[in-house]
Amino acid sequence: MWRFSIMNSSAWAAQLLRWTAIGIDSADRSLRDAGLSEISAIANYLTTSQLSDNKMTGPNKFIQRSYTVKLKKRASLALIAGVICGVNFFYANAQAVAAQSDSDRIRDLEQKLDQSQQIIQELVVRLNKLESVGQQPAQTGASRASEERPAQPVASNPGITLPLIGTPIHGFADVGGVIGKERGKRKGFTVGSLDLFMTPELGDNVKGLIETVFEVDSEGSLAVDLERLQLGYSFGDYLTAWMGRFHTPFGYWNTAFHHGQQIQTAARRPQFIDFEDKGGILPTHTVGLWGHGGIGLGNGRLAYDLFFGNAPTLDDGVLNMNMGGLRRFKPSVGANIGYEFRDSLDGLKVGLHWLNGEVRNVNLDSKTRMNAAGGYVTYLNEPWEVLSELYRFDNTDITGKSGSHGSWALFGQLGRSFGRWTPYGRVEWTSLNRRDPYFRDMESGVSYTRGAFGVRYDLTSKAALKLEYRHTATKDSSAVGSPPANNSVETQFAIRF
Amino acid sequence: MNRLFSLVAGTLLALYAVVAVASAQSSPTIYVVAGPGTSLTGAEIKEVFLGDKTFSASTSLVPIDNLAVREVFLAKVLGVNAAKYESIWTKKAFRDALNPPKTLDNDSAVLDYVKRTVGALGYVTTTPVGVTVVAKY
Numbered sequence: 001m002w003r004f005s006i007m008n009s010s011a012w013a014a015q016l017l018r019w020t021a022i023g024i025d026s027a028d029r030s031l032r033d034a035g036l037s038e039i040s041a042i043a044n045y046l047t048t049s050q051l052s053d054n055k056m057t058g059p060n061k062f063i064q065r066s067y068t069v070k071l072k073k074r075a076s077l078a079l080i081a082g083v084i085c086g087v088n089f090f091y092a093n094a095q096a097v098a099a100q101s102d103s104d105r106i107r108d109l110e111q112k113l114d115q116s117q118q119i120i121q122e123l124v125v126r127l128n129k130l131e132s133v134g135q136q137p138a139q140t141g142a143s144r145a146s147e148e149r150p151a152q153p154v155a156s157n158p159g160i161t162l163p164l165i166g167t168p169i170h171g172f173a174d175v176g177g178v179i180g181k182e183r184g185k186r187k188g189f190t191v192g193s194l195d196l197f198m199t200p201e202l203g204d205n206v207k208g209l210i211e212t213v214f215e216v217d218s219e220g221s222l223a224v225d226l227e228r229l230q231l232g233y234s235f236g237d238y239l240t241a242w243m244g245r246f247h248t249p250f251g252y253w254n255t256a257f258h259h260g261q262q263i264q265t266a267a268r269r270p271q272f273i274d275f276e277d278k279g280g281i282l283p284t285h286t287v288g289l290w291g292h293g294g295i296g297l298g299n300g301r302l303a304y305d306l307f308f309g310n311a312p313t314l315d316d317g318v319l320n321m322n323m324g325g326l327r328r329f330k331p332s333v334g335a336n337i338g339y340e341f342r343d344s345l346d347g348l349k350v351g352l353h354w355l356n357g358e359v360r361n362v363n364l365d366s367k368t369r370m371n372a373a374g375g376y377v378t379y380l381n382e383p384w385e386v387l388s389e390l391y392r393f394d395n396t397d398i399t400g401k402s403g404s405h406g407s408w409a410l411f412g413q414l415g416r417s418f419g420r421w422t423p424y425g426r427v428e429w430t431s432l433n434r435r436d437p438y439f440r441d442m443e444s445g446v447s448y449t450r451g452a453f454g455v456r457y458d459l460t461s462k463a464a465l466k467l468e469y470r471h472t473a474t475k476d477s478s479a480v481g482s483p484p485a486n487n488s489v490e491t492q493f494a495i496r497f
Numbered sequence: 498m499n500r501l502f503s504l505v506a507g508t509l510l511a512l513y514a515v516v517a518v519a520s521a522q523s524s525p526t527i528y529v530v531a532g533p534g535t536s537l538t539g540a541e542i543k544e545v546f547l548g549d550k551t552f553s554a555s556t557s558l559v560p561i562d563n564l565a566v567r568e569v570f571l572a573k574v575l576g577v578n579a580a581k582y583e584s585i586w587t588k589k590a591f592r593d594a595l596n597p598p599k600t601l602d603n604d605s606a607v608l609d610y611v612k613r614t615v616g617a618l619g620y621v622t623t624t625p626v627g628v629t630v631v632a633k634y
Contacts, residue, residue: 209594461580
C-alpha cells in the first residue's frame with residue numbers, strides 16, 4: 001500500500017517536480033513533450049487538490065482516494081525519473097561548460113607555446129649567425145666545409161633507447177615431452193631447440209638475417225645448424241633481393257613459423273612440411289637467390305616470392321639442400337604469389353605456389369623431376385586462425401623407368417582464442433605414389449592421415465604452454481618402421497625473446 | 498517501499514555520474530609527423546608502423562615510436578595493443594628481417610629526430626611546428 005505523507009511532503013514533491021521540469025525545459029527542449037506537461041500537471045494537482053481525508057465527504061470520497069493513491073504512485077515514479085533526467089542534463093551542461101572552458105584554456109596555452117617556440121627559433125638563428133661571424137676569421141677551409149654539412153641525427157640524444165652498438169639478438173626456445181608410439185620419436189621429456197636470429201642494420205637498403213639453431217636430434221645428440229644466412233638489398237617495397245640460405249617460400253607455414261615454436265599455435269608442424277631430416281617431403285630450405293616484394297592492389301596487397309637455387313638431392317632417404325653447392329649444378333626454381341585482403345576481410349590471404357627441381361638420389365641410380373604446385377588459404381584475425389595448404393605433385397622419373405606420377409598432400413588447421421586459451425584442431429592427408437622414385441626413395445615418402453587437436457595457453461605474450469594429441473594412420477604398411485596407426489601426446493613449453 | 502525507491506534512485510544517480518565523468522575524459526590528440534623527403538597519406542601510416550610499407554618512393558622510411566603516448570597511438574591508429582604490436586614485429590623480423598620502430602621517450606625527442614632525419618615518421622601530442630603533419634587523430 002503506497003503511503004505518501006500528505007500536504008507537507010506533497011507540496012515539497014510538487015516544488016521539486018517544478019524545478020525538474022524547469023531543468024528539463026532549459027537543458028533539452030526535445031524532451032519537453034516526453035514528460036514536462038505531465039510533471040507540471042501532477043505538480044499543480046498536488047498543490048491545489050484537497051488530499052486530506054477530513055475534507056472529503058459523501059459518495060465521491062472512495063473514488064477520490066483511489067485516484068489519489070494512483071496519482072501518488074505516478075507522482076513518485078515521475079519524481080524519480082524527473083530527478084534522474086534533471087541531474088543528467090544539469091551535469092551534462094556542467095560538463096559541457098567545463099569542457100568548453102578547458103578547451104579554451106588549452107587553446108590559449110597552445111598558442112602561447114607556439115609563440116614561445118617561434119621566439120626560441122628566432123633566437124637560435126640569431127645566435128648561430130653571431131657565432132659564425134665571431135668565429136669566421138679563425139676558421140680554416142677544412143673546418144668551414146665540415147660545418148656546412150647538414151646536421152646528422154645526434155646519436156647521443158638522451159631520448160634514444162636502442163643500443164648504439166652491436167646487433168640485437170632474438171630467438172625462440174622450447175622444451176617439452178612426448179608419450180606415445182609415434183614413428184621416429186622418442187618418449188619422455190625432451191629439449192626441443194634453441195633458435196637465435198639476428199637482423200643487423202647494415203644501412204638503409206642493405207639487409208641481413210642470420211639464424212642459428214641448436215637442436216637435439218632423435219638420437220639425443222646436439223646438432224648445430226646454420227639455419228639461415230641471407231644477405232640482401234631492398235630496392236623498394238616492390239623488391240628485396242636475397243642471396244644465401246633461406247626458408248623455401250612455398251605455402252604459408254614454412255616462411256611464417258619455421259623454427260619459431262612460440263609464434264605458431266600448434267606444438268608440431270604438419271608432418272609432410274616438416275624439416276628435411278624430420279620427415280618432410282619438401283625442401284624446406286634452399287641455397288640460392290630469393291626475391292620478394294609486394295604492391296598495393298585494390299584494398300589489399302599483392303605479395304610474391306621468386307627463388308632460384310641449388311636443387312636438393314636425396315641422401316640416405318633424406319632431402320639434402322646442398323648448402324655447399326653441387327658437383328654438377330642443377331637448379332631448383334619456384335614462385336609464390338598471394339593476395340592479402342584488408343578492411344572487412346583483413347587477415348585473409350589466398351595464394352598459389354609452385355616449385356620445380358631435378359632431384360638426384362646420390363645412393364641410387366635415380367633422378368626425378370619434382371614438380372609441385374598448389375595453393376593456400378589463411379585467415380589470421382583474432383580470435384580466429386585458419387591455415388590450409390594443398391600440394392599436387394606431378395613428378396617425372398627422368399631415368400625413364402617408370403614415367404610420371406601424381407601425388408597429393410594437404411592440411412587444414414583451425415584455432416580460436418578464448419582469452420589466453422586457444423584450442424585448435426588439424427587434419428593432414430597425403431596420398432603419395434610409391435612408384436614415384438622421389439617418394440619411394442624417401443624415408444618419409446609414405447602416405448598417411450593424421451588428426452590432431454590440442455590447446456595452447458599463453459602464460460604471457462612471450463611464453464606459451466601447449467598440449468597436443470595426435471592420431472596418425474600410415475597407409476602403406478609395407479614401409480619399414482611404420483606402424484599402421486599410432487597415438488601420441490606431446491606437451492611443449494615455448495618462449496620467444 | 499518509498500525508502501527502497503529512494504535508495505535505488507540514488508544509486509542510479511551515483512553510477513550515472515561516475516560513467517559521465519569517465520566518458521568526459523577524452524584521449525589526447527595524436528599528430529603523425531614526417532621528416533624531410535617523406536610523402537605519405539594518412540592511409541599509409543598503419544602500413545608503415547606494421548611493417549608493410551618500408552619505402553616512400555625511393556626513401557627508406559624510419560618509423561619512430563613515442564614511448565610517452567605509444568599505448569594511445571596503438572589503440573587509436575593501429576587498433577592493436579602492445580602485446581599484439583610486439584608479436585607483429587617479431588614475425589616481421591623473423592620472416593622479412595625487418596627491425597621494429599626505434600623508440601624515443603617523449604614529444605620533444607621525437608620532433609627533434611623527425612626534423613633532422615630523412616624518411617622519419619613519428620607521432621606526438623603537442624602541436625608540431627616545423628614538420629609536416631601527415632594526419633591527426
